[in-house]
Amino acid sequence: MRVKKMLAAGMAVTMAASMALSGCSSSAKSGADVTKAGGNTESSSSTGESKAENEIKKPEKITIMVNATVMTKQNNRDAFEKRWEELTGIDLEIVQPDHDAYFDVLGQTFASGPENWPDAIILAGSFYTGYAEEGALWDMTQAWENSELKSSGRFTGDDVVDNMKIDGKLYGFPVTRGNGCVTYVKKKWLDNCGLTAPTTYDEYLNMLKAFTEGDPDGNGVNGDTYGLSAAGFIGSEEPWTNYLPEFYQDAYPSFAKGEDGVWYDGFTKDNFKDALQRMREAYAAGYIDKETLTNGTKDCRNKFYEDKFGVFTYWAGTWASNLKNNLESNGHDSELIPLKPIKEVGTYVERTAPVWAITSSCENPEGVFKYLIESMLDGGDMEMLWTYGVEDVHWSKKAETVLDKAYNEGEFHLRESLENPGTQYTKQHLDPMLSIATWEGDPGKAAVKDEAKNAQTVFNENCRQATITPSTEEMATYNGDLMTLKKSIIADVVVQGTSIDEAFKRFESDGGVKWSQTIVDSLNKKESAK
Structure with a gap:
């Protein structure tokens, strides 16, 4: 072996x-x-x-x-x-x-x-x-x-x-x-800055500038907030770009198959350098959380709940309710706008x-x-x-009041979260809005919140399905080191301010170009053998 x-x-x-x-x-x-x-x-x-x-x-x-x-x-x-x-x-x-x-x-x-x-x-x-x-x-x-x-x-x-x-x-x-991520914007922050929801990258960047330099939270202090945060500049799995779509746009940091059926590494294309330039400029201006490189998703959520930033690209559907509930439990305005993809993004990506x-x-x-x-x-x-979990633990049909809302005997409802008191459960492992089998007896249909339905609808109407990248012996051998190198290159450019030319010289000298081409060749060989 x-x-x-x-x-x-x-x-x-x-x-x-x-x-x-x-x-x-x-x-x-x-x-x-x-x-x-x-x-x-x-x-x-x-x-x-x-x-x-x-x-x-x-x-x-x-x-x-x-x-x-x-x-x-x-x-x-x-x-x-x-x-x-x-x-x-x-x-x-x-x-x-x-x-x-x-x-x-x-x-x-x-x-x-x-x-x-x-x-x-x-x-x-x-x-x-x-x-x-x-x-x-x-x-x-x-x-x-x-x-x-x-x-x-x-x-x-x-x-x-x-x-x-x-x-x-x-x-x-x-x-x-699979679902995917949609960009949520705090409506109150837009209103406080006299802005409307952005539809282009220039408008998006202008919103980040206002959220960073102005007083979007209305506390009377300019510049004590920032535009957005993310769990890293690149995701930990495909589709890789889902937390920062407005910066990546048409660029992709890994392998993809073109319309001609030929595989390529998007990291080596010029449009990926453009994406790095956009991220570096926004990061240097302070629009992007300075801890983005080391953030986990929970770190980002907590900062969002604490009203430290106003734009968060995160999962559609029930997460819209989770975000809303946690903002309310922290005493902040909770109305969020799920954005349609800006012009340069075109469509969100539904992950495999x-x-x-x-x-x-x-x-x-x-x-x-x-x-x-x-x-x-x-x-x-x-x-x-x-x-939905266990009856009388995670959900119930008993007459009771949950977070100031009264429920009648026999009325299905989700209970207060044990992990996040002050918020109500939305689901457990299976998301009913992402179901792939009909369930006539689903008691929670009426319990789905309007904000969750809205966010899921925005995503579903503006997304494309990702396809899995096949594995090859060369992929298994080299892509671990290759992705680690790519992550390092991205951090150097965005956080350290290394020039893009210098960064890609290191990509070649450290073996990235060779590994990348070896994997591309193996993918195309596998494709031609079908």
């Missing part, structure tokens, strides 16, 4: 999984050899030859590793776990690293050997394709094709599932649409949907697919649990 370069950094495509796979055949729990995607040995747990529904054995225990999109300890994960076990009769073990460190911890876990791998994990973007290419994921194609959910007539997300197939095979299942994947060391992958993943969309008690 090949040993590939391990990169335990959030920007890595395959993370530490590649090194872990070097000795997995002798220690995998399933006893199956773990090889590249599509090349697994002949066993039902490695080829995707799923058993018939009535032959699937119910697991005694399932271990999952998840990020904070699943119920956290602060939100009474114990109650969630207990209810799940009551519904299934299966012991559930949840491993949940800190959200911002999730992919680092996941990579370290895979590096420690298949005997330590969980049964199921959450993956997104390049991480999904990378782990699949390295043979770390079970091929669930036939399990899905033979599933009760697919034949139920309730499933509406065939396009979402098809978009996640790698060379025609499915290694991870998306339980919702996060997936639930089953590791290739799982002893009973068919059972995990049926009882963990497929059951999330059962249109009944399990979907209720994954969408």
Whole structure:
């Protein structure tokens, strides 16, 4: 088995999984050899030859590793776990690293050997394709094709599932649409500065200037706020640019396929240098939070709630309600305008949907697919649990008052957040507005707030679907170091003020040009072999 370069950094495509796979055949729990995607040995747990529904054995225990999109300890994960076990009769073990460190911890876990791998994990973007290419994921194609959910007539997300197939095979299942980020602007700040919502980059930049140099929060002090903040100048996963779309515009820092079907690295194109220039100028002017390079998403949210800045590009839909609720709980005006994309951006990008994947060391992958993943969309008690949580913990139908709003007996409502007191829950793991299966009994339809519907509508009407980038041996070998170098180059230009010419000379001298071209060649070779 090949040993590939391990990169335990959030920007890595395959993370530490590649090194872990070097000795997995002798220690995998399933006893199956773990090889590249599509090349697994002949066993039902490695080829995707799923058993018939009535032959699937119910697991005694399932271990999952998840990020904070699943119920956290602060939100009474114990109650969630207990209810799940009551519904299934299966012991559930949840491993949940800190959200911002999730992919680092996941990579370290895979590096420690298949005997330590969980049964199921959450993956997104390049991480999904990378782990699949390295043979770390079970091929669930036939399990899905033979599933009760697919034949139920309730499933509406065939396009979402098809978009996640790698060379025609499915290694991870998306339980919702991918969604994406929309730019929110505080309306009161616009009003205080005598501005309207921007429609072009010049208007957008003028708004950032006013929010930074004027008195948008109305406290009588000029210059004690700034325009925007973001969790880094580049994202930790595809589509990479979703937190700063107005600066990237048509530029892209990673690999993409042109209309001619030829792959290229957007980082090497002139329009990416233009994007760096825009970010550097805005950062130097103070329009962008000086801590952007090291921010996590929670850091940005807290600063937004504290009224330190006025423009925040973040997730559409229920997050509009979360932002509004937290602004109100901090005593600030909460009316937000979800902007349509400015002219130079054109459309927002809907990310490829996060997936639930089953590791290739799982002893009973068919059972995990049926009882963990497929059951999330059962249109009944399990979907209720994954969408809204536990009755009388996260939601209730009892007569009670929640945050000054009175509810009648029998009226479905979400309760006050345990993790963020003073705010009300909007959902749990599954977002009902991103559903890919009809659910006639959804009791929360009426509970979706107008601001969430509005933000989701703005996004849905102004977005394009991202496509996954396939992984290759060259991608797995070089892209971890390449993305680390790209991140360093971006930081040098934007934060340190390094000239763009000098930065790209370092990109070449440090191996970036060579790595980039090697990956591009491998992608185009794979494309031509289809």
